[in-house]
Amino acid sequence: MSYSAPVKDMLFVMKELADIDSIAALPGHEDAGFDTAQAVVEEAARFCGEVLAPLNVAGDRTPSAWANGEVTTTPGFKAAFRQFAEGGWQGVIHPVDFGGQGLPKLIATPCIEALNSANLSFALCPLLTDGAIEALLTAGSDEQKALYLPKFIEGEWTGTMNLTEPQAGSDLALVRTRAEPQGDGTYKVFGTKIFITYGEHDMAKNIVHLVLARTPDAPEGVKGISLFLVPKFLVNEDGSLGARNDVHCVSIEHKLGIKASPTAVLQYGDHGGAIGYLIGEENRGLEYMFIMMNAARFAVGMQGVAVAERAYQQAVAYAKERVQSRPVDGSAKEPVTIIHHPDVRRMLSTMRAYTEGARALAYVAAAHSDFAHGHPDDAARKSHQAIYEYLVPIVKGFSTEMSVDVASLGVQVHGGMGFIEETGAAQHYRDARILPIYEGTTAIQANDLIGRKTVRDGGATAQALLAQIDQTIAALAEADGQPFKSMHRHLSAGSLSLARAVEFIVAKFKSDPNAVFAGSVPYLRLAGIVLAGWQMARAMIVAQAKRANDERFYSAKIATAEFFAEHILSLAPGIEASIVSANGREGVLALSEDQF
Amino acid sequence: MSYSAPVKDMLFVMKELADIDSIAALPGHEDAGFDTAQAVVEEAARFCGEVLAPLNVAGDRTPSAWANGEVTTTPGFKAAFRQFAEGGWQGVIHPVDFGGQGLPKLIATPCIEALNSANLSFALCPLLTDGAIEALLTAGSDEQKALYLPKFIEGEWTGTMNLTEPQAGSDLALVRTRAEPQGDGTYKVFGTKIFITYGEHDMAKNIVHLVLARTPDAPEGVKGISLFLVPKFLVNEDGSLGARNDVHCVSIEHKLGIKASPTAVLQYGDHGGAIGYLIGEENRGLEYMFIMMNAARFAVGMQGVAVAERAYQQAVAYAKERVQSRPVDGSAKEPVTIIHHPDVRRMLSTMRAYTEGARALAYVAAAHSDFAHGHPDDAARKSHQAIYEYLVPIVKGFSTEMSVDVASLGVQVHGGMGFIEETGAAQHYRDARILPIYEGTTAIQANDLIGRKTVRDGGATAQALLAQIDQTIAALAEADGQPFKSMHRHLSAGSLSLARAVEFIVAKFKSDPNAVFAGSVPYLRLAGIVLAGWQMARAMIVAQAKRANDERFYSAKIATAEFFAEHILSLAPGIEASIVSANGREGVLALSEDQF
Structure with missing residues (x-):
């Protein structure tokens, strides 16, 4: 199946x-206006559509393979990665000083979307390298930056994130990998890391692992974790490669999806110790890792949007081609293509509405990040940063959860053919399933949303967003026509539900944490639906004003927004009931363990 | 992963x-009381748990394989099928006259559930044979019944249903397979059938295909379809096997799941014509097939319950074993098993509540079928039959759709391990995905629910059910305690939503069919949630009364019912908004084809 990036919608949202x-008006982003955005996005669309998309099925059928400690990626991936590197795609968002293009996150985001729609497995490699770059930019020494960042950005080397161990998944307090200081400023690292994406592969000359480990005297728990840089090949001062380090890939996993992306078990120090270099200060590893993770979580949220878009495109193509049954309204005597049947429409519209809503929310979040970094005003920067941080777990959790549902609908649109692997719809259903799990499960995102993002400021950021939504509701009230009436009704109800959920969570967090956390994922979902629905509401208002310029595009936007209101936003009050419960604790935690 | 049939809940529901x-009081079912039920279900539980469940993973890893027209099933399947046959399991529900046990559908239903939980792929073979038996009982000649039924029931031969062709999936009007009369009472059949479950295999001595085909002068469309019996090996008058017939398996599909179950492409008549025998009268094939399909659709609904139960059991086992993170309420200083975390509880409770609700609804439907067949009073039979027929598309559509969500939650409970195939959770996620598709997609079920089951009698059957729900609501109002208050609130709201949906559908069916059918699947889902929620409400009332007898079981039932109310029934009004739309047509059908 081919993929064509939805450039028009991407640019509309941007x-x-x-x-x-306004982002182009920020200092340092003078060249990052709409024209630049358009040029970059169109080129990304071309590259992803022509080079990466055709390799997506191949990656599923001929996954990465392990033999004797080495991993051979899917045929074609290595050459594609060279093209990716030469096109400068690894550096879009990264600093010019280290060879990047220094473009705003808002422009990088559609590129990331297209990359992941085209080839989710392939895109994971640069996604992890982005994380490593972020970590070094934040906490690396000048020497480390100078030695590693240009290589990452030019695509010579790639990066990994090593958090998980067999006993330490969501709970990083349980990390046991140890790092022993050698007295010369280096450490020797010993331990086993699992689920390391692109932990071993053949697409780059070196692989640089960022590894969470404990030094000998570190305190227990998450306050005793440090971050180390452990290259596969040691790096000489001039940047050339030295000896092979003592980190080895002992196996890769047999997975449900994203099969081209090798998921490695890495063994550190079985032959005397893997040489590692401390990043930043000891015992601050988790803090640095969170910086990487915020970027990575946002990116995984984009993977959700991306796979949903791809599944949607494939389902639409099939629905326009497959002929089956006469229309229910008797408008034709002969069987028609199934896109004419109301339930197929409902499924396609659901897929489309979720995808457009989640895209808009994510791009808006990216813009907040840009303002948070570049706005000249201190207070504005803080406020944008708070909103961005509130949105990251929602972008991650909501976009990925919906992507599973959207991919599932994609299979359903295909009927029996969807269940046959050759069709390709099933690959998206399999691939998408990891997204609500890695880089923090939806529950972990929801805990973050509740603890750090909602309760810590007493609900202030959430309230600020609700106040902005009120302005949109007021604008909807002034617009004519059923689509606007529907959106007004459901966005009003949804924002009230969200407000009550925030109030409940802030009020009960200390006194009844079990009741609050029992509604954590529903709260995240409610916030996602309301905030994405709000973006659809904003979109339909713009579309109405500009409708005459491009009837086809803008009328579709209005209809999709209306669909979002009537079929997705309409679920909000029901979800509220799962959060704001007179009886949350009893309902969810009433059973004893042995009653399950 | 092991499987242990939930015998206690099965018997409670029964x-x-x-x-x-009351079923044991029907003529002919005198021996089919609770004691018989208990004995049969316990034996089914033992057989399924010990013999079939251990083969489930093997079936996924070593699927059925095709070579030279023959299919070799997973190692162990053939021997297990012999045990199945010798245990008399094929005949549980079928007439004593042909070697069956003649038990009520209500007793057969938990057996079917256990069979499918234990091994979904294996269970498909008897499921299809059941369909063939039903068709012959309904429309076969006395000779056909005498020749084939005992062989089916003793498990010597198996049956298949041949509907689908490449161009004819949901739309059977497009069937092209032809049957030419030979003048001697037989026909020669020519054509290609696809997606034929167990269309070829090595577990039985003969395979008897029931095939939809057209005779030369048949009218166009569904009114010109006849049903033929085409055995793989021709059958002599004494029941011994004769010559190989001209039906050949040219390939099997490479599927997302249920891999042990061979899905065959069957070629009829490439070597002169496959000899076939007309079942019943010409051009009434679709009518007979619908009888098979009603039984098969109910059974596929049970597959949904079954895979949900299996996924639940696996997730519970993992959640009780995996240690990760301290409790959010600070009740322990050390990491605990994840079943102590509120969101894991929410996921497990969601899985459990859906499964118990869907089970209860399906068993109640089975009982209506028994009353419809055996009740001495004409009017009562008719009323039970109408309710059974209303419930069949709901049991099929609702149970299977929820099974996909439940299996997906099962993966999520496992975190990263869920994505690794060795864990086994992913198999359920893959297996379940076919259930909302085969034997009629959810949209086909929803169309049936709207057209034949709701509109045809002007909503009378739906209203009759709603009146029964009102009685339960009245009983809830008299009970004390938060669980009953919650259920009262949400069942009241849900039944109002369902009532309004029925009213809308009946009123608008002719004037605005597109608006009605755009809400068809949401209507089915709403009906499923409300009717399953109603069963949970009935269950909690019984549980309250009997609580002192078995606190552990009944308090769990009450808590699960409360969870169903607060987390599932609470969604009903939101779903209503997707059905009863001021603007259904514009929302779903507003876009032109080229806007997708």
Whole structure:
């Protein structure tokens, strides 16, 4: 199946909802206006559609393979990665000083989307390298930056994140990998890391692992974790490669999906110790890792949008081609293509509405990140940062959960053919399933949303967003026509539900944490639906104003927004009931363990 | 992963909700009381747990394989099928006259559930044979019944249903397979059938295909379809096997799941014509097939319950074993098993509540079928039959759709391990995905629910059910305690939503069919949630009354019912908004084809 990036919608969101023009007015982003955005996105669309998309099925059928400690990636991946590197795609968002293009996150985001729609497994490699770059930019020494960042950005080397161990998944307090200081400033690292994406592969000359480990005297728990840089090949001062380090890939996993992306078990120090270099200060590893993770979590949220878009495109293509049954309204005597049947429409519209809503929310979040970094005003920066941080777990959790549902609908649209692997729809259903799990499960995102993002400021950021939503509701009230009436009704109800959920969570967090956390994922989902629905509401208002310029595009946007209101936002009050419970604790925690 | 049939819940539902005692009072079912039910279900549980469940993973890893027209099933399947046959399991529900046990459907249903939980792929073979038996009982000649039924029932031969062709999936009007009369009472059949479950295999001595085909002068469309019996080996008058017939398996599909179950492409008549025998009268094939399909659709609904139960059991086992993170309420200083975390509880409770609700609804439907067949009173039979027929598309559509969500939650409970195939959770996620597709997609079920089951009688059957729900609501109002208050609130709201949906559908069916059918699947889901929630409400009332007898079981039932109310029934009004739309048509059908 081919993939064609939805450039028009991407640019619409960037311009009309995420305010690229204001970002271009920030210091340092003078060249990052709409024209640049358009040029970059169109080139990304071309590259992803032509080079990466055709390799997506191949990656599923001929996964990465392990033999004797080495991993051979899917045929074609290595050459594609060279093209990716030469095109400068690894550096889009990274600093010019280290060879990047220094573009705003808002422009990088559609590129990431297209990359992941085209080839989710392939895109994971640069996604992890982005994380490593972020960590070094934040906490690396000048020498480390100078030695590693240009190599990452030019695509010579790639990066990994090593958090998980067999006993330490969501709970990093349980990390046992140890790092022993050698007295010369280096450490020797010993331990086993699992689930390491692209922990071993053949697409780059070196692989640089960022590894969570404990030094000998570190305190227990998460406050005793440090971050180390452990290259596969040691790096000489001039940047050339030295000896093979003592980190080895002992196996890769047999997975449900994203099969081209090798998921490695890495063994550190079985032959005397893997040489590692401390990043930043001892015992601050988790803090640095969170910086990487915020970027990575946002990116995984984009993977959700991306796989949903790909599944949607494939389902639409099939629905336009497959002929079956006469229309229910008797408008034709002969069987028609199934896109004419109301339930197929409902499924396609659900897929489309979720995808457009989640895209808009993510791009708007990216813009907040840009303002948080570049706005000249201190208070504005803080406020944008708070909103961005509130949105990251939602972008991650909501986009990925919906992507599973969207991919499942994609299979359903295909009927029996969807269950046959040759069709390709099933690959998206399998691939998407990891997204609500890695980089922090949806529950972990929801805990973050509740603890750090909602309760810590007493609900202030959530309230600020609700106040902005009220302005949109007021604008909807002034618009004519059923689509606007529907959106007004459901966005009003949804934002009230969200407000009550926030109030409940802030009020009960200390007195009844079990009741609050029992509603954590429903709260995340409610916030996602309301905030994405809000973006669809903003979009339909713009579309109405500009409708005459491009009837086809804008009328579709209005209809999709209406669909979002009537079929997705309408679920909000029901979800509220799962959060704001007179009886949350009893309902969810009433059973004793042995009653399960 | 092991499987242990939930015998206690099965028997509870049979006794307290589906009224097995009254079924035992029907003529011919004198021996089919609770004691018989208990003995049969316990034996089914033992056989399924010990013999079939251990083969489930093997079936996924070593699927059925095709070579030279023959299919070799997973090692162990053939021997297990012999045990199945010798245990008399094929005949549980079928007439004593042909070697069956003649037990009520209500007793057969938990057996079917256990069979499918234990091994979904294996269970498909008897499921299809059941369909063939039903068809012959309904429309076969006395000779056909005498020749084939005992062989089916003793497990010597198996049956298949041949509907689908490459161009004819949901739309059977497009069937092209032809049957030419030979003048001697037989026909020669020519054509290609696809997606034929167990269309070829090595577990039985003969395979008897029931095939939809057209005779030369048949009218166009569904009114020109006849049903033929085409055995793989021709059958002599004494029941011994004769010559190989001209039906050949040219390939099997490479599927997302249920891999042990061979899905065959069957070629009829490439070597002169496959000899076939007309079943019943010409051009009434679809009518007969619908009889098979009603039984098969109910059974596929049970597959949904079954895979949900299996996924639940696996997730519970993992959640009780995996240690990760301290409790959010600070009740322990050390990491605990994840079943102590509120969101894991929420996921497990969601899985459990859906499964128990869907089970109860399906068993109650089975009881209606028994009353419809055996009740001495004409009017009562008709009324039970109408309710059974209303419930069949709901049991099929609701149970299978929820099974996909439940299996997906099962993966999520496992975290990263869920994505690794060795864990086994992913198999359920893959296996379940076919259930909302085969034997009629959810949209086909929803169309049936709307057209034949709701509109045809002007909503009378739906209203009759709603009146029964009102009685339960009245009983809830008299009970004390938060669980009953919650259920009262959400069942009241849900039944109002369902009532309004029925009213809308009946009123608008002719004037605005697109608006009605755009809400068809949401209507089915709403009906499923409300009717399953109603069964949970009935269950909690019984549980309250009997609580002192078995605190552990009944308090769990009450808590699960409360969870169903607060987390599932609470969604009903939101779903209503997707059905009863001021603007259904514009929302779903507003886009032109080229806007997708």
